[in-house]
Amino acid sequence: MSQAAVGTRRIPAGAPLSHAGRAPSWVSALAAPAGATMPSVRREALARFQEQGLPGAKDEDWRFTPLAALAQTRFGPAAPGRVPSEAEVDRLQAGERHWHRLVFLNGRLHTGLSRIGRLPAGTRIGSLERALRVDATILGRHFAGIAGFGQHAFTALNTALFEDGACLYVPPGVELDRPIELLFLSDPGTESPAVQPRNLILLGANSRASVIETFRTLGDGVHFTNPVTEAVVGPGAHLTHGKLGLESELAFHVGRTVVRNERDSLLTSFSVTMGGRLHRNDLDVVMDGPGCHVTLQGLYMGRGEQLVDNHTSIRHAHPACASREVYVGVLDDRSHGVFNGKVYVTPEAQQTDGKQTNRNLLLSDRARVDTKPQLEIFADDVKCTHGATVGRLDQTALFYLQSRGIATPLARKILTYAFAAEVLEEIPFEGVRQRLEAMVMSRLDQRPGD
């Protein structure tokens, strides 16, 4: 298929301010690469996106996350981007040197900066676009089959326009001995690129793998990242998935991760967001067989005018599955946090064991959080709990540190760090944990004194 450029629907000057239901004007400048794979799915997705446009405030899932600035910023197609040095990439990655690493620059795989070590027989890691070209039948069955775009404008946009992303296939019974880091770098350049990374992760029965997606900006500036990751965790397999949103505080990020867990499989998910002027994560987990166990951990930090939005959805569709979810937010200045946690238990899903917690710390009077746990339970033999809190630093805890001679700004920093540590400590990779801890500390150091 040829270029999948979006037909223009220009917003004339003096038009209503609402972007809802419209495709933003900048989309017309974007196009899928010539000869891209999956042409019919792309066409369908494009039509779907044009038809529904961007969600607006009346859409319940976007009620607290205004998209006007995203709609009005003039994003451009991705230029090749400045190629960073090896040392710079080492500094930007979250994982260890010996890990497998795929580096994407403005959405395109950079083989020179990527490093894939020895892999067990049958395991594949590489470009998704290339993998789809080679094997459209097997992969094509999963592609866009896990993350549907009917109700998701941004997923439709990604499906229509993605250039590349990672494809991981692990055969049954294979356990990877080290994690894979997918490092997505955006160079804001002068064109403020809009990039649509697309990943597909397939774990065979009883296999085991860890994938960390790290999103960073080269330097500082405006750009838009709209990644979609689809994952299938086969029977008895274990996927550890991390997503680190560490982009520029001028950047826009709307991303979606959809995981389908087959019977007796495990998902360990962690998510840390510190970057973005607007950063939205959708994490949808479907337990598509009995005996699954999923753990979702998230930390989000906002400062300045940042908006960080986490929407998670856990679907218990079979008996005897368990989910554990802890999301923690630290909001400073005029930042805004949004958490929406859906837990859906179908009538078949007896013996469901679900626990969801969302805790928020407000460091400033002008920071704000909208949190909404959403449990919909249609089975009767279930154990589901949820709790959400929004609070300030505890006065007695602050006094405790002060009474040890610790000055108020340092005392606040230590207690804020302790709040975030609940999630950081659970990150199962020591190197990643230490890097993130250092980033949290330095972020708190940059805080002006009280």
Place this chain on the structure above:
Amino acid sequence: MLEIRNLHANAGGKEILRGISLVVKAGEVHAVMGPNGSGKSTLAQVLAGHPAYEVTAGEVLYQGQDLLAMAPEARALAGVFLAFQYPVEIPGVSNAYFLRAAYNEQRKARGEEEIDPIDFMDLLEQKVRMVDWGPEILSRPVNAGFSGGEKKRNEILQMAVLEPRLAILDETDSGLDIDALRIVADGVNRLRRPDNATIVVTHYQRLLNYIVPDYVHVLAAGRIVRSGDKGLALELEARGYDWLTGAGAAA
């Protein structure tokens, strides 16, 4: 060292301390006893500067300075230490980091450089032995997941590191079994010097078998109703508080 004159304090608009006067000299141990609700913990918190209490009258001189005018951290840097009844848990922050932060604040206040982390570990290992612990306690997060007894022991460890001039122990004995009580008391006794002083706030006489006071004061309804020597504590043990607070007479 410490002179409290006619101290009145409120919490949530309710008057808790209703005219406390007390003089503590260097080298002395004072026990402040009293039934629940008598105001003894409030007195400890007010001296350390807890912001939830409002001082409405009176004054407190500490080494000649107006203690009540000082921020809590300034009081600590001047040598006041409160061992909390309910120590706060700080997950994710190791004991070693926390102690070093507090120790360095003291050095900074004295115009000294921060301590070398390795030298500090040597110092910590000595202090840890004082409360009968091994060095593994230093890498654990501050009080997180500690038992009640471990938390109290950790307070004494902090005290050992910070070497206060005026230590105030707020119900440090509550929730301790006999072995932990002995460890805590031994630690406090080892830290006693002619130039420092200790105020032991307690409900029970038990702790005073181990930390022997020079003076015992009984608080009731926000006032000191009786002062004496350690014999007073034994009398309270035998007779309870009612004969002093008047509760028995009213019944």
